[in-house]
Amino acid sequence: MKLSTKGRYGVKAMFDLAQHMGEGPTSLKSIAERQGISEHYLEQLVSGLRKAGLVKSVRGAQGGYLLGREPGKIRIGDIIRVLEGPIAPSDCVSEEDPESCVKSDYCVTRVIWEKVRDAIADVLDSITLETMLEDAKKREADRSLYMYHI
Numbered sequence: 001m002k003l004s005t006k007g008r009y010g011v012k013a014m015f016d017l018a019q020h021m022g023e024g025p026t027s028l029k030s031i032a033e034r035q036g037i038s039e040h041y042l043e044q045l046v047s048g049l050r051k052a053g054l055v056k057s058v059r060g061a062q063g064g065y066l067l068g069r070e071p072g073k074i075r076i077g078d079i080i081r082v083l084e085g086p087i088a089p090s091d092c093v094s095e096e097d098p099e100s101c102v103k104s105d106y107c108v109t110r111v112i113w114e115k116v117r118d119a120i121a122d123v124l125d126s127i128t129l130e131t132m133l134e135d136a137k138k139r140e141a142d143r144s145l146y147m148y149h150i
Contacts, residue, residue: 006083009037010045014079017055018071018129019136025057025064045083052082071133077124087124089116 012035020026028046032039046065049055053068067074081087086095090113092104104110 003080003084005041006045007080009035009041010049010079010083011076012037013042013045014049014054014067014074014129015132015136017065017067018074018133021067021071025062025066027064031065048082049079052078054078054082067129071129074129075125076127076129076132077121080124087117087121089113089120093117095121 013031016031016035017026028039028042031037032042046055046057050057050065050068054074056066056068058064058066077087081095088094090110092101092107092110093113095117101107101110
């Protein structure tokens with residue numbers, strides 16, 4: 001299973017907003033520049049995130065985007081589901097609307113796909129933007145240790 005750029009870039013953009021929380025609204029242009037994402041593509045992603053309430057838009061000269069909730073209340077799974085759709089390695093085990101299959105009562109592989117779906121969902125739902133911020137701070141601290149010890 002492979003995420004598209006929608007999911008990957010959406011997580012990057014949301015993390016960028018979390019990193020700059022408290023600085024006021026962030027423009028898509030600045031997110032696009034920092035993250036190396038096309039501003040036009042970012043507009044499309046943010047539209048869905050805004051509709052889902054994960055980001056808020058602020059109009060005007062100093063406008064831009066803010067997180068719609070606290071970073072600890074936005075799970076990576078929430079972002080992925082908005083941008084990619086339900087988490088499922090196969091349509092027959094979709095989180096929202098499993099496709100009916102005439103063999104579902106005795107299908108041996110369906111159990112595998114359910115386990116894969118549940119494992120992926122568990123991981124994505126266990127990580128919040130706040131978790132990512134904490135991880136980034138730890139990495140930065142670790143990096144500074146290596147820089148000064150020769």
